[in-house]
Amino acid sequence: MKPHNRAQSIPESYFNKTILVIGFTIILLQLAFLFDVSANAAGQLYAQSKDSLRTELGKQLSDPEMQKRLNFPKTVKRFYDYGNLQTNWLRSEENSGPTVMAMLLLDCVKQYGLQPRDYHPEILTYEKMHSVFSAEMRLSAGQKIEFELMLTDAMVSIINNLHFGAYNPRLSRRAIDNGLKDELCTEIFLHSATASGDLMQAVLTVQPKIDQYVQLQGYMKLIAGQYTCDSYETPEEDIRLIAINMERLRWLTLEANSYLHINIPSFRLTYYTPFKTSEYKVVVGKPSAPTPTLESMIGFLETGADWMVPQNIFIKELLPRAQKDLAYFENNHMAVYDLQENFVPITNQSLLLMRQNPLKYHARQTSGCDNALGKVVFRFRNRYDIYLHDSPEQQYFKRKKRAFSHGCIRVSDAEQLAISLIENDQQGDRIPLLKKALHSYSKQKFILKTPLPIIITYLTITVEDELLVKHADIYLQDKVLEDKMYGQQNQITKASTN
Known part of the structure; x- marks a missing residue:
């Protein structure tokens, strides 16, 4: 018997398919090998790049020249120490959300009464950001870290300036950079803001919650953003006036919902509570004896003092x-x-x-009807030895401009204000005794269970009934602050026109 020829019994098409499958498998194996090699190479390159950036970051953070260029060098250093010396903004283009949001916030600083020149505009450009992410540009590690540090310093600066103010007379930049006890910790806050998913919104939460600040900020955002973009004519004077008064409000630390707000130029006291807002006329210090701006707490009321x-x-x-x-x-x-x-x-x-x-x-x-303090005094601690009180000279409250005192603040309807404070302090049962003491000028102290915050401000523009209202600069303080905020810009503008 002839041996069986298996080759003759298997169709030719089978061999063709087998060859194709084997060839395709070989190709896949080769591609897998090449991909694995490429991936490992890319991973090694990324690791090398990350290590080189980290080394460069540590180097520049210790460089005295770089420290001089930063607004808050110590805070920036603490930021990276807290983050284990990792870069914060040099991510891939697909994960550049926080970096883009930070750059957009820099574009909007005028809407918050800040000056672009304070946030490294010569380095922090969109062109530079694109170069940082672009593989084609091949920036050195030093150039990338320069962008990284400047952007961190810019964000730190914006946070500090929005929260503490950029020209706070009671709090220097150095003091803020050294770190303040029981205050905003900027480096930790920036880490949280970056991870929040909405960096811009997170940063803006550090702004004051005071009613007038919120309203002025809304107006500034409108006229410096929407109106300008829509080609409306907005006087530069108004923009600057809003900006300098927003700056003044950033110097305050108030966070309460209930408080007394005395604004010197508007000759007005506003009593804010979560349920009601009341207004009273006040007489303030004359220019030769100006009423100071301050923050304190009203601890008690005193009748017949x-x-x-x-x-x-x-x-x-x-x-x-x-x-x-x-x-x-x-x-x-x-x-x-x-x-x-x-x-x-x-x-x-x-x-x-x-x-x-x-x-x-x-x-x-x-005490008595002729006493300069009137029926009641609202006592609060302050180094100027001034207080808020009633007055027997009620005729002054009928005048439009009311700068006549030696520094203390006289308030109209002082009796009603006193009753409101006691009532809102959950001491309604003491109101009959208060009224009796007021009418008889008898000496009594009414201690508040919860001391009430009081702020005295110098705002030459406010929002009233949703409209901007300008007030006379009775102590001539606007120009001093305007020169600090815009002086350099004014000089540049004058030089360019000569």
């Missing part, structure tokens, strides 16, 4: 009047005392001694 006459008033005003009329102190329910609190009768001889040694004497006015 004696007025301890300030020494400058005693020396410059009361003694000259008493020399012309020996009965002046008595007619105004005042008495003079020496340093041992001994009563000093008013005679020509005693007045002569007072004129020669005025610091050895002081005057006090007893």
